[in-house]
Amino acid sequence: MDARPKYISLGPFVPWLQLPKPISWDQVFGRSGPLILEIGFGRGEYLVRQALESPSDNFVGIEIGWISIRKLLRAIARQGIENIRVIQADARVALEWLFPQRSLAMIYSLFPCPWPKKRHHKHRLFSRDFLRLANSRLQVGGELMVVTDHQGYFQWILEQSQRTGFISRVERTGPIFETKYEKKWTELGQREFFQLVFKKVEHIDIPQREEISLNTHKVPEFCPDKLTLKGHKDGAVVEFKETLYDPDRQKAMIRALVVEGALRQDFWVQVVKRGDHWLIGPAKGCSLVPTLGVQKALDLVFEAISSQKSQKRG
Ligand SMILES: C[S@@+](CC[C@H](N)C(=O)[O-])C[C@H]1O[C@@H](n2cnc3c(N)ncnc32)[C@H](O)[C@@H]1O
CATH class of the missing domain: 3.40.50.150 (Vaccinia Virus protein VP39)
Incomplete structure (x- = not known):
């Protein structure tokens, strides 16, 4: 052979x-x-x-x-x-x-x-x-x-x-x-x-789905050990699967699954130290369609990290 x-x-x-x-x-x-x-x-x-x-x-x-x-x-x-x-x-x-x-x-x-x-x-x-x-x-x-x-x-x-x-x-x-x-x-x-x-014989209007521009987020502090992520089920379904953290690179990778109708996207969100803050955005190397559901996943990570800060204060 x-x-x-x-x-x-x-x-x-x-x-x-x-x-x-x-x-x-x-x-x-x-x-x-x-x-x-x-x-x-x-x-x-x-x-x-x-x-x-x-x-x-x-x-x-x-x-x-x-x-x-x-x-x-x-x-x-x-x-x-x-x-x-x-x-x-x-x-x-x-x-x-x-x-x-x-x-x-x-x-x-x-x-x-x-x-x-x-x-x-x-x-x-x-x-x-x-x-x-x-x-x-x-x-x-x-x-x-x-x-x-x-x-x-x-x-x-x-x-x-x-x-x-x-x-x-x-x-x-x-x-x-x-x-x-x-x-x-x-x-x-x-x-x-x-x-x-x-x-x-008759046209049915179903407009073209459109990509959105994704907003990334910045947070001043991030504690990877204490990160608790919650999914979302309204419109888009967002689930978080696993989180990896590399302390040498000061980089966390969070695997997200986003389902919007027939579109199912499995990708990584990265939280990476840049100067005096942490940047939250889609990880490089992941091909995805930028949608409201993907934005929701980024927002949920942002909210979870921001609430760490208020928990620490409280
Ligand atoms: C029963 S096979 C028929 C294949 C071929 N047309 C034939 O006659 O031999 C059905 C095919 O449809 C593909 N398929 C099933 N669901 C699909 C979907 N939602 N979108 C695109 N392809 C799909 C499957 O991978 C499979 O190759």
Whole structure:
């Protein structure tokens, strides 16, 4: 076996955390063209075929799994494809933050996870809220297509689609997409799948989420041994996980988890001695989206350290 590391070209991989949001897709592709999005591309077989068949369209693939992304990046490099870009993110976060309203010509998703158990329905992606978000990011006349093997999920999505600004078309389709999951179900004997096509007829306004400028804090005194941090649960959920302190560098690192809707950010807050004061801010090296929840985490650290001072006085 060849044990040498295999390098892949990260050219089509979009480091969205580091880019201004929403993303300027024309700039990312170096040209303008209809923008088409595949959610949960898996091994990317269909995305690659579509991109080869429509060279003047700009395709974006979104996945949460790195193994899938790596496979797609290899396929893109092998076949010299120039019109695919890849994002690693939850589709809900990507649509909220990375795509302006009315920017997409088409969105599709093949065999999305059906979460068949009732108690897991909350994890299903194509909920009413998500359909409304997809609507706002599509151009009028644009389409969202979902293909599923699961009748229960198909019916559930149809129910969710009420008042989402779409008209729906429902079809039965044979195995025509040639993806891993389609092959899996076909091999198990399923010959027909459910295809839902939602055409946007009315716009739903869901404004682009915006980054904020984070305010850092200064405190005159800090006692790392006595730090007691409390989380927060209103709007953004903020939890503090652990604190590390290096007395030689006079630097504390506090791990924070901030959850705002589908956006889940796990990062470090640093408290570092600078001259006669301590500075509280996000630690260097952590990629994050600056949000109100992140600001709340910084504020909570500031409040906890400031209350040490008043406790000492009292
Ligand atoms: C059942 S697989 C189908 C893969 C592929 N479309 C196929 O037909 O073979 C579902 C895929 O969606 C991805 N996925 C699940 N939830 C997602 C989300 N919220 N955002 C982006 N991708 C997601 C998973 O990582 C997985 O690769």
